[in-house]
Amino acid sequence: MSKIIMHIDLNCFFARAQVIKEPELEGRPLIIAGHTRRGIVSTASYEARKYGINSAMPTYMALKLCPKVVIRNPDFKLYHDLSSKFFDYIRRYTNIIEITSIDECFADMTECMKDCKDPVLFLKNLQTNLFNETKLMCSIGLAPTKFLAKMASDMKKPMGITIIRKKDIKKIIWPLPIKDMFGIGKKTYPRLEELNIKTIGDFALDESLEVKKILGKFYFVLKDWAYGKGNDNVVVEVQDSKSIGSSTTFSFDTDDYDEITSMIYQKSVEITEKAQKNGKIGTTITLNIKDSEFTAMSRSITLRCATNSLDDVYNNALKLYDSNFSGMMIRLVGVTLSNLIDKKNFYVQMSLFDIEKHREECQTKLLIDELNNKFKKKVLLMASDLGGNSHED
DNA sequence: TCTGGGGTCCTAGGACCC
DNA sequence: TCTGGGGTCCTAGGACCC
Numbered sequence: 001m002s003k004i005i006m007h008i009d010l011n012c013f014f015a016r017a018q019v020i021k022e023p024e025l026e027g028r029p030l031i032i033a034g035h036t037r038r039g040i041v042s043t044a045s046y047e048a049r050k051y052g053i054n055s056a057m058p059t060y061m062a063l064k065l066c067p068k069v070v071i072r073n074p075d076f077k078l079y080h081d082l083s084s085k086f087f088d089y090i091r092r093y094t095n096i097i098e099i100t101s102i103d104e105c106f107a108d109m110t111e112c113m114k115d116c117k118d119p120v121l122f123l124k125n126l127q128t129n130l131f132n133e134t135k136l137m138c139s140i141g142l143a144p145t146k147f148l149a150k151m152a153s154d155m156k157k158p159m160g161i162t163i164i165r166k167k168d169i170k171k172i173i174w175p176l177p178i179k180d181m182f183g184i185g186k187k188t189y190p191r192l193e194e195l196n197i198k199t200i201g202d203f204a205l206d207e208s209l210e211v212k213k214i215l216g217k218f219y220f221v222l223k224d225w226a227y228g229k230g231n232d233n234v235v236v237e238v239q240d241s242k243s244i245g246s247s248t249t250f251s252f253d254t255d256d257y258d259e260i261t262s263m264i265y266q267k268s269v270e271i272t273e274k275a276q277k278n279g280k281i282g283t284t285i286t287l288n289i290k291d292s293e294f295t296a297m298s299r300s301i302t303l304r305c306a307t308n309s310l311d312d313v314y315n316n317a318l319k320l321y322d323s324n325f326s327g328m329m330i331r332l333v334g335v336t337l338s339n340l341i342d343k344k345n346f347y348v349q350m351s352l353f354d355i356e357k358h359r360e361e362c363q364t365k366l367l368i369d370e371l372n373n374k375f376k377k378k379v380l381l382m383a384s385d386l387g388g389n390s391h392e393d
Numbered sequence: 394t395c396t397g398g399g400g401t402c403c404t405a406g407g408a409c410c411c
Numbered sequence: 412t413c414t415g416g417g418g419t420c421c422t423a424g425g426a427c428c429c
Contacts, residue, residue: 036397039397040398060395061395100429185427296424299423302420401428402425403426407420408422
């Protein structure tokens with residue numbers, strides 16, 4: 001017996017949220033965008049899209065296409081509040097919901113729709129009631145797997161409802177262009193098209209080694225998806241974040257040491273404050289750089305002891321900058337803390353030996369190399385204590 | 394006036410250990 | 412003696428998603 005999985009996605013969420021806040025913007029071309037030299041469009045209202053404006057387009061280009069477009073900066077507090085209302089609303093139907101981003105989720109509707117005679121009417125009511133209560137618009141997909149539900153919700157916007165049954169896969173999913181398949185992005189689809197894979201159906205039927213090579217182990221996942229055999233397990237638990245990062249693009253590329261390092265400091269402050277607030281510590285500090293040619297680079301260091309102290313993060317990020325990128329013209333700089341664990345689990349992750357010998361260092365800014373050297377010496381000492389027996393394979 | 398910012402996951406190569 | 416093989420961790424880059 002297959003499950004009934006719903007995917008529900010808020011239509012132009014950021015733009016819609018702005019209209020809810022400023023109702024006089026209803027019906028006008030509106031973009032949520034950074035209004036700076038290098039700003040880009042985050043979301044465009046349907047009225048703005050009529051002018052050819054799209055997400056990820058530079059703001060100046062949007063202005064060129066539609067000089068009277070209304071521009072608003074993102075308001076994440078507003079989005080967060082509306083997003084909570086949205087998920088609370090869905091929970092009235094089922095508690096089995098998996099939140100995949102601020103404006104979309106999967107819901108396992110198997111129980112709540114098991115005796116439903118008219119699923120379209122049921123979903124229409126869900127959609128209309130959400131609109132009446134919150135003024136949020138959504139598109140809904142219903143299918144036996146998460147992949148199919150996601151594809152279904154994408155098919156009609158705004159306020160669409162699409163149901164895909166297993167027997168309809170070849171009719172509804174297979175004719176879609178391969179670039180519309182979830183998981184196939186702008187780098188991969190041209191390569192597949194070159195191999196004559198133009199639609200999802202072409203991919204489903206293809207057996208060639210070249211395609212396998214392009215997709216790696218993802219190939220088998222996608223293949224399952226295309227045949228309706230994908231994952232139908234809606235996972236409720238919020239998974240712990242694995243990294244916390246922050247980056248900024250300079251208005252003008254720069255090689256100014258003070259400007260760059262003070263930005264690295266600022267980024268370090270942001271991520272350590274967030275980590276501290278969330279009770280997270282991490283071992284790996286990464287410095288992200290984009291140069292004038294838009295080439296992304298990164299350098300990282302993994303510490304012996306997890307940390308979220310500003311000193312640790314900033315000093316290591318600075319060291320990575322000094323030794324790799326100093327003097328280079330830079331467009332963007334970012335700092336990321338990863339390999340995160342909960343601070344309360346910290347001591348579980350370390351042996352007693354580590355803690356006793358290095359309690360002090362772990363809380364300050366001792367680097368992995370220094371620690372490693374100490375460990376090596378200690379290990380050698382221990383080995384000689386044991387009579388110097390060493391194992392050879 | 395060309396191209397934001399927050400993430401996740403995968404890959405490939407190297408170091409190191411046994 | 413021209414030199415295995417498995418496992419783990421780390422690094423850097425890349426693709427994708429919202």
